[in-house]
Amino acid sequence: MAATQKKRREVLSEYRCAQILDAARNVFAKKGFAATKVEDISSAAGIAKGTLYLYYRSKRDIYMAALREGILALYEETRRNVDRAQSVQEKLRTFIFTRLHYFEENRDFFRIYHSDLGNLLTASGGVSKNFKDLQEKQAQLLESVLKEGIEQRLIRPLQTTAASFAIYDMTRALIARRLLSGERVKAERDAEFLTDLIWQGIGNSKKPRTRKVKR
DSSP: OHHHHHHHHHHHHHHHHHHHHHHHHHHHHHHHHHHOOHHHHHHHHTSOHHHHTTTOSSHHHHHHHHHHHHHHHHHHHHHHHHHHOOSHHHHHHHHHHHHHHHHHHOHHHHHHHHHHHHHHHTOSSHHHHHHHHHHHHHHHHHHHHHHHHHHTTSBOSOOHHHHHHHHHHHHHHHHHHHHHHTOOOOHHHHHHHHHHHHHHHHBOOSOOOOOOOOO
């Protein structure tokens, strides 16, 4: 009986946390971090302010949790899709497309992610390190694709770490332009464009030498 009750409490806790974070992303996206009050979040979540404090100690804790959950979900979805892709170029295209599609489906999350990411990465304490680690984890996924391309001689030798962060930032800029400009270009088309642009820069123009057969 005790184990069953514990499981029920865990399920309720997970549900409450999800409920709070969903509401928080919506409120933060509309009002920004500074203008948002804890009461705004509890009201949007449909729970009492005191109940909210049972799960999160402060507005900042809620904000960080909402961002962390979204970034981790994005990473897992990207990793799964990239793993399923066959060629190196397809993996690069999949990386870009997955991020474009994810942020279009989660616009509230993008607004808080895009507007405050710089402040988070320069914040003091462990929070800054946690988010730097999350960002680096995503860039490392891309770097592994670049290394695979170099091994196959499809990509010219380059600094994979610097290149992965450059591609990562280019993708983020494309996402921002798409969502903030309101353009209706399909995500597949923009992903294809950016992939082609990047490939022109990193692709190996020198074909592997083939040994001539003596006759």
